[in-house]
Amino acid sequence: MIQVLIIEDDPMVAKFNGMYVDKVSGFELAGTADRVEAGWEILKNKKVDLILLDVYLANKNGLDLLVDVRKSNHSVDVIVVSSANDQGSIQTALRYGAVDYLIKPFDFERFQEALMRYKFRYIHLQKEGIQQKELDELFHQRNGNKERTEENLPKGITKETYIRVLRELHGLEGWFSTAALAEVTGISRVSLRKYLRFLEDCNILLNDVSYEGSGRPLHRYKLSQEGHDYVLSILQKTR
Template identity: 60%
Template sequence: MVAKFNAIFVERIPEFKLVGVARGIDEGWTYLNEEAVDLILLDVYMTNENGLDLLMELRRKNHPVDVIVVSSANDRGSIQTALRFGAVDYLIKPFEFDRFQDALLRYKQTFQDMKKEAIQQEEVDRLFLTKGNSNKDVPKADLPLPKGITKETYIRVLREINKHSDWFSTNDLVEATGISRVSLRKYLQYLTNSDILLFDVDYQRTGRPLHQYKLTNQGYDYVVSVLKEEK
């Protein structure tokens, strides 16, 4: 299901564990029946077999495993079949590690969202790849920052935010960056107003309400592009 070369990529991404490499559909079903598998990286071209046949069979049997197609197949028919049968992403070989990592991190975020009993509209928008509340333009990576936002501190904040795939608080950033709470709020407000972050308030049973933040889908793309420019 995943070539050994791609297996190396998987092992470079935290919180993902490779269960096994299947050379054919029957061997793939063996892994599915014996192991707890959340995600398949599926090639269309398998030895004397079409990997999309496995995808279609999974859906006919209502199997809950998710699928990302990783293949050199770039024909319209293969891509349409993958879409119609619920593949969550499609990577055309050859591709760079950044694209591969992006696909898995997006899947991870979706997987975490779907564990919740109730999902907010912004999270539903992300799951269905819609813009939702994104009527504002996300800043481009090379645009100048507004007054009061320094580039050095901004990058430090973005680097730390990029480590969080789920909700985080101001306290999380204060502890990790050493930046004062007052200064961080200014940066978080700017990122929220720019639709890079979602904002929510957790009204806890005791103590003060907890302000929480989370990267939007387009916010994730923005942060990755900014940090890539800084390398």
């Protein structure tokens, strides 16, 4: 599980962001802090992979923590979550390696996109001997994945079926299950899972996991905003 620390001085915002973290598969809340100093204490005593960092904190600029984290070579990543939309804050965040920047207010879908992109990066960087193609996907994830889905489909995914799946996805509203997509496409669930995993890796689909009474995980999917734009562009080309 990817361990997340929230540094946010508004208790209500911290609570809701914590609830958001718990809803995204593969992430777990390691703790919350309302001050930079309290955040450092958690970093010293717990495993933390990712910080959700506010900029405007009481008597402190949250970006100072980002700068200090980089200077200390601490192996933790940061997503800035703030109402700060000034050029200086954004440039500082980028220069010191923030992996994303969410401007308040934002919806859960955008929050989930940020975490899923981070998970994609996190998983790939655990590998030994990463290849150039994988690095290209990490560094050019937004555009590179779109080109790959359109022009260079992986083994086991055919262009005809891929377009068919995209066409049915375009007609689905909100969250859907593999079973629901299988019903409208006429494709078996086993075959569909390959397409769903691929689309999730490309940030076209969001994935939400809940647990039934039996304890079995139930996967639900939904087009991301990026996915909506991508599907429309592909369908327009194939009319």
